[in-house]
Amino acid sequence: MFALLIFCLRVGDMSLDTLRVLFVVRGRKGIAWVLGFFQSLLFVIAITSVLSQLDNPLNILGYAAGFATGNVLGMFIEERLAVGHIQLTIISATRGAAVCDALRIAGFGVTEIPGRGKNGTVSVILTNVFRKDVDHLETIIMETDPEAFVTREDVRPMRRGFWRA
Numbered sequence: 116m117f118a119l120l121i122f123c124l125r126v127g128d129m130s131l132d133t134l135r136v137l138f139v140v141r142g143r144k145g146i147a148w149v150l151g152f153f154q155s156l157l158f159v160i161a162i163t164s165v166l167s168q169l170d171n172p173l174n175i176l177g178y179a180a181g182f183a184t185g186n187v188l189g190m191f192i193e194e195r196l197a198v199g200h201i202q203l204t205i206i207s208a209t210r211g212a213a214v215c216d217a218l219r220i221a222g223f224g225v226t227e228i229p230g231r232g233k234n235g236t237v238s239v240i241l242t243n244v245f246r247k248d249v250d251h252l253e254t255i256i257m258e259t260d261p262e263a264f265v266t267r268e269d270v271r272p273m274r275r276g277f278w279r280a
Contacts, residue, residue: 118177121164125178128157129185134193141199142271197246202270203256204241206230210260211238217259218242223252243270 131154138147165178207214215225215238223242230239244252249267256263 117164117168118171118173120177121161121174122177122181122184124157124161124164125181126185126188128154128161129182130189130192131157133186133189134196137193138198140269143198197249199246200243200270201246201249201267202241202243203249203252204239204266204268205256205260206232206264207238207240207260208232208234208236208262210263211240214238214240214256214259214263217255218252221251221255223248 131150135147135150135154138150161178161181165174168174205211205214211227215227218225218240223244226241228239228241230237242252253265256265
């Protein structure tokens with residue numbers, strides 16, 4: 116029973132830690148502080164519980180399993196929260212203008228840059244969106260140009276520009 120408590124404490128600790136790191140990367144200091152406070156509190160309770168009964172291997176297994184589970188749970192929660200911004204880079208060999216039009220009609224800001232790929236001219240399309248909108252954008256892109264090459268990366272907006280309301 117004690118091992119289950121340690122497992123739960125560690126799941127909570129690592130879930131908060133995973134979220135905290137992601138908020139630190141996104142520059143959200145206040146949320147990162149609160150998460151860090153509670154994460155460290157749970158950690159101290161969990162590690163103290165394990166160290167007070169090192170002769171019980173179930174406690175050590177509960178600690179390790181809670182660590183691993185907490186990482187995955189934290190990632191899952193962060194994906195569901197969809198906090199922050201993503202920059203999509205779309206490379207289209209034949210349908211660049213159509214992709215731009217479809218994204219603009221859907222209300223997204225788009226920058227199109229001509230480029231040269233392995234087989235000739237391509238359109239390089241950049242759009243910065245809220246993370247919660249990425250799935251919708253990917254659907255529009257794939258419906259318009261199933262052959263498009265799409266990458267995404269986290270970004271932190273600095274100033275100005277067009278953001279979908």
